[in-house]
Amino acid sequence: MKKTLFMALAAAVALTACESKPAEQPVEVIAEEKAQEAITNDIAYIQVEAVLAQSDLYKNEGAALQEKTQKAQKSWAQKEKNLQAEAAALQEKYQKGLITTIDAQNQQQSIEKRIAAYQSSAQKEAQALDEENFVFTNRAQDLLHRAVQAINGQTEKRYRLIINASALIDADSTLDITPLVLEKVNELYAADKKAEKK
Template sequence: MKKMLLPALAAALVLTACGTKSADQAENTAETAETRQVMPSDIAYVQVEAVLAQCDLYQTEGVALQEKTQKAQKSWAQREKSLQAEAAQLQEKYEKGLITSRDAQAQQESIQKRVASYQANAQKEAQTLDEENFVFSNRAQDLLQRAVKEINADGKYKLIINASALIDADTTLNITPAVLAKVNELYAADQKSAKK
């Protein structure tokens, strides 16, 4: 009987030890899952496009840059149209026999030089505008990033996402107005320090 009791007792101890490990592991897994669980109040979203379109930076500098770009594009189109019309008139005069081939060739070379000059100037102007747009975009993104960091300085949010990726969300998670206000505040501070 002692021989049978000893192995049974040993088996019971092994099973109890295994059961304890499984229970401990289950508790640890449950605790880990609880600590990793994200609550709705830990998530927020920002309508980035709305912030960028409504911020003071865009209203003052962005609109002016957009108007400057449109003005340049309109100027380029008018200049190109004018040069094309001049070339068409020259061709028409030559075909009607109103000018000599030597005069037509000289005028055509003159037009080609003006076209090359116009294209070089337009390309330089376009590069300058592209660079200005790039700098403006970087400034806007910098303001946005700084605003979000300041709003979440206390670590309240574990996740802040761009609303353009959302399909559906509760409006209580929308921190766009707070981000817009902070962007405008940071822009005003930057303007003030730049004037000093």
């Protein structure tokens, strides 16, 4: 009786082992399942900086604005350097006794007027650039927000949570919807440009 029970138990274990062994799936099926997982996940993340840096908006307008800002800053630095050098040269001439006190004072006043004019001009230019940067940033954020809403749906939410990847420590790459968002941002930007031309 013990032998019969032991053999029946061994047969049951063998059958169970055979039935629970999963069949190997082709690579295409596994990839499709992972893609489906990404679509049905409640959480997704976006690499916001990458979307903004690679967007057509940045390529067409942002890069030019950044270059304009850098040129203005270099120009301001050069003007300031030139005025400081001029003031130092005047001081040196006066100390060596190469010009009179009246001439030194007149030249000093002239330099001070040019410094005041330069500072006023630079301040106005800086304010204009700040405003341009503010408007550009708002446009980029608006495009990003509209793209995310279009992807996620207005009424039927595809994702319950979408976060900025800069806050991530670790995440599965199947949750990354950055390429999808970038494509939508570029699509919306092209539509906005087309509407502006009308």
